[in-house]
Amino acid sequence: GAQRVVIAGMGDTGVPIAVRLARHCDVVGISTRPALVSGQELGTRIAHPRRWRETYLVPFRRFRRLDRVRIVHGAIRSVDPVEQLVEVEGPDGSTTTEAYDWLVVATGASNGFWRHDRIEDLAEVLEEHDEVARRIDAAHTVAVVGGGPSGVSVADNLALAGSQDVHLFHSGTLPLPGYHPRARQWVADRLRSDGVTVHPEHRAEISDGIAADRITSGSISWSTGQEPFEADATIWAVGQVRPHSSFLPAAMLDEDGFVRVDRQLKVPGHPNVLAVGDVAATDPNRSSARNFGYRVVVANLRRLMSGRNRRLREFEAPQYRWGSVLGVQDGGLVILQPDGRRVRVPRWMAHEVLLRLFVQVYLYGTLRPRSPA
Numbered sequence: 586g587a588q589r590v591v592i593a594g595m596g597d598t599g600v601p602i603a604v605r606l607a608r609h610c611d612v613v614g615i616s617t618r619p620a621l622v623s624g625q626e627l628g629t630r631i632a633h634p635r636r637w638r639e640t641y642l643v644p645f646r647r648f649r650r651l652d653r654v655r656i657v658h659g660a661i662r663s664v665d666p667v668e669q670l671v672e673v674e675g676p677d678g679s680t681t682t683e684a685y686d687w688l689v690v691a692t693g694a695s696n697g698f699w700r701h702d703r704i705e706d707l708a709e710v711l712e713e714h715d716e717v718a719r720r721i722d723a724a725h726t727v728a729v730v731g732g733g734p735s736g737v738s739v740a741d742n743l744a745l746a747g748s749q750d751v752h753l754f755h756s757g758t759l760p761l762p763g764y765h766p767r768a769r770q771w772v773a774d775r776l777r778s779d780g781v782t783v784h785p786e787h788r789a790e791i792s793d794g795i796a797a798d799r800i801t802s803g804s805i806s807w808s809t810g811q812e813p814f815e816a817d818a819t820i821w822a823v824g825q826v827r828p829h830s831s832f833l834p835a836a837m838l839d840e841d842g843f844v845r846v847d848r849q850l851k852v853p854g855h856p857n858v859l860a861v862g863d864v865a866a867t868d869p870n871r872s873s874a875r876n877f878g879y880r881v882v883v884a885n886l887r888r889l890m891s892g893r894n895r896r897l898r899e900f901e902a903p904q905y906r907w908g909s910v911l912g913v914q915d916g917g918l919v920i921l922q923p924d925g926r927r928v929r930v931p932r933w934m935a936h937e938v939l940l941r942l943f944v945q946v947y948l949y950g951t952l953r954p955r956s957p958a
Contacts, residue, residue, distance in 0.1 A: 587611040588890050591671055591685035593661050594692035594829070595645070597623050598862035601879045602689060604650035604950040609887060612654045613683055615673055617704045619658055620644040624693065624700045624863075628738030629912040631820070632746040634718045640940050642714070643952065644707060650950035657683065660704050661832040664688065666855055672832075676704050687890070689882060690844055690852075690860040692829035693874075697735065697822055698799050702829040720800050724817035726750045728805060730789050731822030732760035734910045737772055739820055741911050744780035751780065752814065754787040754805075763870055763906040767925030772910060787811055789823065797821035828864045839866045848899040850881050859886065868902035875908055876900070913940070 587610045592599045595616035603614050623641035630637040645651050659675040671683045695701045698717070705713075721727065721743070729740040732755025740753035753760070753776060759769040760776070760783075776783050790806040791797060800820055804813045828842045837852050839845050843866035845853055850865065850873065852858040861867075861882045862874040873881070884898045903923040910921060918935035920928045930939065945952050 588686040589613065589684065590687045590689060590886065591615065591683050592689045592691060593664075593671065593832075594690070594862070594864070595656065596621065596691065596693050596862070597625060598693070598874055598879050599689070599691035600648070600651075601948050602691065602861075602882055603654050604648060605879075605883045606886065607650055607653040610890065613685075614645075614651070614654050614656045615661055615671065615683070616645070616656060616658060617660050617702055618710055619656070619707055620710060621648075622710055626738065626912045627697075627699055627735045627822075628740075628742030630699065630714075631717065631721055631739050632742035634714055638714070639955070640944060642710070643949070647953045647955070648949055649953060657681070658704070658706075660702060661692070663832050664834065666834060666837075666858065669857070674704070676706065686857060687886060688858045689886070690830070690833065690858065690864060691862045692864050694826045694828045694863040695798065696824060696826045697797065697820075699735075701798065717800065720818050721749070724749060724802075726752070726816050726818075728814060728816035728819040729753045729822060730787075730805065730819060731755060731824060732757060732762070732785075733822060733824050734761065734906075734908070736820070736822035737761060737776065737910055738912055739822065740781045740783075741776055741779050742914070744776075745914060747780075750782070752782045752784060752816070754784045754789065754807075754814070756786065756788040756809070758785050760785075761906075761910065764910075764921060765905045765907075765923065765925030768905075768907075768921040768927070771927065772921075775911070784811075784814075789821075791821075791823065791825075797823055797825050826863070830864055841866075843871065849885055849897040850878065850900055851885070851897075857889075867900055870902065870906050872902045872906065873900055876902065 589611040592614045595614045606612050621643045659673040662674050663672045674680050727749045729736045737760050744751040761769045787807050788809045790808045806813045844860035846860050846865050850859050861878045867873045881898045881900045905923045907923040913935045917932045918930040
């Protein structure tokens with residue numbers, strides 16, 4: 586019979602792998618939610634929630650190419666690499682086991698309220714979104730703590746939306762660590778011109794009592810010595826990344842809990858296990874979630890299944906991070922390149938070519954129309 590691939594995690598990385606493998610083998614996808622809930626474009630998600638949902642919150646039933654994939658709703662509790670079994674806890678607390686010939690770990694990581702591994706149904710996902718929108722709408726002063734792409738994107742999009750006083754706090758002299766210096770300077774200037782009050786060299790005191798995985802309100806203290814800051818809503822984007830990997834044997838993980846992989850995205854010592862995305866320890870930026878890591882997994886799995894172990898593809902990480910940090914805005918989409926240059930895509934083209942043709946047709950393999958809400 587067909588070889589069985591179990592994909593752990595059906596997010597931004599797992600779904601493109603599933604739609605590509607479904608034509609060639611028996612695919613089981615394990616997901617904590619019955620929809621793709623993207624971790625991308627946080628600024629659009631918070632400033633324009635309805636627009637964001639149209640592209641980035643997609644129930645699995647809309648994916649034509651997932652019709653052949655059996656999706657198990659639940660969270661993985663353990664993996665037995667000897668017996669090749671995955672134990673899954675369902676929404677009702679019951680457990681089932683899934684056997685695999687090949688396992689792809691794409692369970693991602695938590696780094697704020699917008700990315701977690703709780704088991705939810707669609708109604709809970711939507712309610713969570715609505716609650717965030719209500720919190721932000723009701724706030725006059727919004728503090729965004731953290732100068733990475735998530736924090737920068739939220740601050741800029743909220744400032745452009747224009748109804749809040751937006752402050753961005755980050756610990757370095759420039760935002761976007763890991764990006765090219767020219768890109769970092771451009772973003773710092775752009776934030777100010779878009780109306781964000783930027784506070785460099787502020788490091789927040791995060792006590793055990795502060796949950797960085799939810800929106801808080803009240804006073805923020807700084808270990809760097811500045812006066813506390815009062816905000817109606819504080820969005821924590823401080824990069825406290827926690828990999829969703831506790832279900833794996835410790836030998837598969839590095840000291841930070843990320844899955845060890847070689848350049849072919851295989852897990853050393855486990856020839857039939859691959860890992861990709863934010864959970865995989867590919868490079869310092871763990872950048873296989875971007876940079877087409879899913880293609881490497883699909884190509885290598887197809888070769889390995891047919892018994893061809895030579896000339897497998899290797900994942901190449903760029904030196905600097907890159908991408909569209911601010912998302913699609915009225916003036917279009919600016920993509921920061923690894924060499925610090927910028928490419929601007931007009932708004933109509935970003936919607937038609939990137940969001941529709943690239944994401945929905947190329948990446949997802951076409952979607953069914955949305956059912957009326």
